[in-house]
Amino acid sequence: MIPGTDLFGTQSDGRTVEVVRLSNDRISAAILTRGAILQDLRLAGLDRPLVLGSPDLAAYEGPMAFFGAVIAPVANRLRDATAPIDGERRSFDTDAPHNLHSGAAGAHAQLWEISDRSETAVTLTLDLPDGLSGFPGHRSLTAVYALDGAALRFAVTATTDRPTLMNVAHHAYWSLGPDLDWTGQRLEIAADRVLPVDDATVPTGEIRAVDGTGYDFRAGQVLDPETTVPLDHNFCLSDTRVASRPVMRLTATDGLSMTIETTEPGLQVFDGRPMDTSPHAGHHGKPYGPRAGMAIEPQMWPDAPNHEGFTDITLRPGETYRAESVFRFALPD
Secondary structure (H helix, E strand, O other): OOOOEEEEEEOOOOOEEEEEEEEOOOEEEEEEOEOOOEEEEEEOOOOOOOEOOOOOHHHHOOOOOOOOEEEOOEOOEEHHHEEEEOOEEEEOOOEOOEEEOOOOOOHHHOEOEEEEEOOOEEEEEEEEOOOHHHOOOOEEEEEEEEEEOOEEEEEEEEEEOOOEEOEOEEEOEEOOOOOOOOOOOEEEEOOOEEEOEOOOOOEOOOOEEOOOOOOOOOOOEEOOOOOOOOOEEEEEOOOOOOOOEEEEEEEOOOOOEEEEEEOOOEEEEEOOOOOOOOOOOOOOOOOOOOOOOEEEEEEOOOOHHHOOOOOOOEEOOOOOEEEEEEEEEEOOO
16 A cells, blocks of 8 residues: 555455545545545535545445546547547447446546655556557556645646547536535536537537527526526537636535636536435435536537537647646635
């Protein structure tokens, strides 16, 4: 075990998972070596977790597989588990019938290595072999979590030795309020376009303006399960990766807010309406149910290789994939 880490649990395959705990005077975090998972995040003086997670490793091998995980090489869905790479159509592991979050062997289910750590930061690395789940190239990923005041910084880089696809996302489920229900919270998203999806929540290829629709969160909406549109959509922040800027704010009913700053051109928002982690309990001692949290994931646009006009997620030898996001918290005055 790495010095400064603790044993979190033992997987069903017998391998052990460690937990790294970070803290400063304003915020603390717990990160697992499995999936580089953000297992817990708390503000000093606030007696509740800000992310959905579990003290039980078995939950992460079950219904909470993506909770807090780094999703790679390709987050979200690839229609029919296929996509072109430099003109050659490739097939990937399927999740009946699409590829979801790179398949069962994606980065979320891998054991990452701790390469560096301090009281306020940890660096984890992962090597993905050529052909894993159908994705070409030997790929090397590095993920960094760092505490900065009342903010959590997350940065990821990746390289490859063959042309491949790369669209990494951090899949935390945020739960800011005192209750496990986002009803009454206020959501603002700085996006003027959204990607409509089909019944399988795969983008149709249309890029739609949010004007006059329920997807217009630019001025903010108070969330209500009766009136807020169901959300499992990518909001288009820009056409390409840009300098980091604020793109979203979520404000709890008691005034606690989270602002996300990111380099990424897309923001996937999933409202968790069908959530059910039974029989596994979360931080609150019971399974999570509908609306307990929202997944808010900076990323490139989903299913991009299968649509003209979507952001390019091809990564080639000699290039370095870089993405950064900051999750910044503020207590009410």
